[in-house]
Amino acid sequence: MLPLLDRLAFPAIRRGRLEALQINLTYRCNQRCLHCHVNAGPTRTESLSDQSLDLLHQVIDAHPVQTLDLTGGAPELHPRFRELVVHARREGLRVIDRCNLTILSEPGQEDLAQFLAEHGVEVSASLPCYSRENVDAQRGDGVFDASIKGLQQLNALGYGMPGSGLILNLVYNPQGPSLPPPQAALEAEYQRHLREDFGIVFNHLLTITNQPIARFGSTLVSRGQFNTYMQLLRDSYRPENLDGLMCRTLVSVDWQGYLYDCDFNQMLDLPLELPLDAPGALEASTAPLIARQRAHLRDLLTARLNGQPIVTRDHCFACTAGQGSSCSGALEALDL
Template identity: 40%
Template sequence: MTEDIVAGTGERMPGIGTCAREAAGVEPFAAALERHGLSLVRGETTTLQVNTGYLCNLRCRHCHLEAGPGRAEVTSRKTMAAIVSFARRFPFRVIDITGGAPELVPDLPFLVEGLAPLAPRLMLRTNLSALRDAERQPLLALCVARRVVLVASFPSTNPSETDAQRGAGATEAGISVLKKLNAAGYGVEGTGLELDLVSNPVGAFLPVSQESAEREFRDDLRRKWGVTFNHLYTFANAPLGRFRTWLFRTGNYERYVKTLTESFNPSAVDGLMCRTLLSVSWDGYVYDCDFNLAVDRPTGGRKVHLSDIRELPVPGAPIATGDYCYACTAGSGFT
């Protein structure tokens, strides 16, 4: 069994190579698929996800990448050019820029400008607070001009819950930026500028119904702060990275993994993002999803740089899985 040392504590715990079933005695994810007569294989690849690195101004408790202020892994301009070239060669319908906090990557405008003409839908993930500084105003103006869809992480309309997950002052910073985005037209009916929110649970439990959460968020944000948005998405937290460390530290790991496995929904498998997505790491290597990227399980079992890819994965190709995949198939699933 491999071991990791929890940062700053000296405490040893099972390493990332140890799957959930070894820690919790649950059925392996691959076995659960087989028992239900299912296989997880690729369909048509329509989405390119670009992870611009692990630099972030926050240290969110639920982060599966352990992103934070001290991380130096960010996409270079050279790799950005390779990503643009790659997207020019293949007909992606959606391009999704994520991180870390992509807003902090120095050459992000270069990437946005290069990718915007290449897909009908270009998305940029934001933690909101990274857009707060005046120096990000040109980036916001570029997003408006290029009609970039903004996908903002906002865990809860309860300030104490949001601050617990993201750090003191996170709610105030997030609301300030949401108001700025509304003023620019984002999330406002009739503008065509889409602002979507993403909420992850703040503890070791599954998200509530997406439909009920969206109603609550819409009512609370409008009533408390006069903020509007387009859609809300709720996702379970993957037991990886900083969230995994927190689960071990608080004694919640086995209980949480058991909750995920007991909530396995076979109907969610067909709609999983990994079936239609190709994820590119900050340094240009290709994975089936951002969670496989986090544990360095590359597409096809070997690391391949996107500049060496001559064709997209064929439908029916297997997808690398781990027991953390239960987080994507719990309840309504991660689609």
């Protein structure tokens, strides 16, 4: 007989108050990482249009969101990235740049770190290990050295330094089909190795469970590990993590301006469901999703999402497994 969780769908959950917009500005990236759930890379061309970006400015001005979380690809490669940062900071929003670190040394981006510091942008930087061998294996030859250079550049501007107000977080993903180790213990290891070996300091380490979708999911399938990994996620399910899921307070926006409950749903083309009283939504709650108008940035000017159901599937077990996982790291450690 299969375990109980194998016979049940992920628990139904609903939205709380909207606090953050996570914008996927572009799928273009100067790297092509194995664990990337976006399948980003140098040849991708998808990018948020000027029309959608102008609409995003209106949403920021009209909506009481607190955080603008910019991701990609490499979000800094969007031609209006800096304009968006300036606008959001002027409106008092916390701005997070999901930075891969190597972008800081790309041609044309030489002043990027200085720009981020001048505008008080919080940097969440990908560094899947403090070992050169492991990082280059996951992200490409030379990525580790370029990442260390980027971190030293950020430190020189005050990032990660006590009292500077410039937040520098590092992001860890496991290299294979396993859960991240306890965040606090791994953070201490990162702090020690990076300080002793390179003189680098940072604020926090954020551990994120790999999602069994897109590039990583395909790799699992090709290696015959997909079912085993999904069983691990199900066996590690902890219902106490449900309250802290990022989808309760965040909306993910794709490069076309469409809305999703999270970035992972975006990659699986599972749109956010509009409230029934929103323009274009069908009256019948049983109506197939394909018949609904897709929720778009413009709907955030009028629609109330609080209390609305969140679209879930089996991949959601990755966010509730073990210590939990979100874009802010382990759910157990979100009070840091």
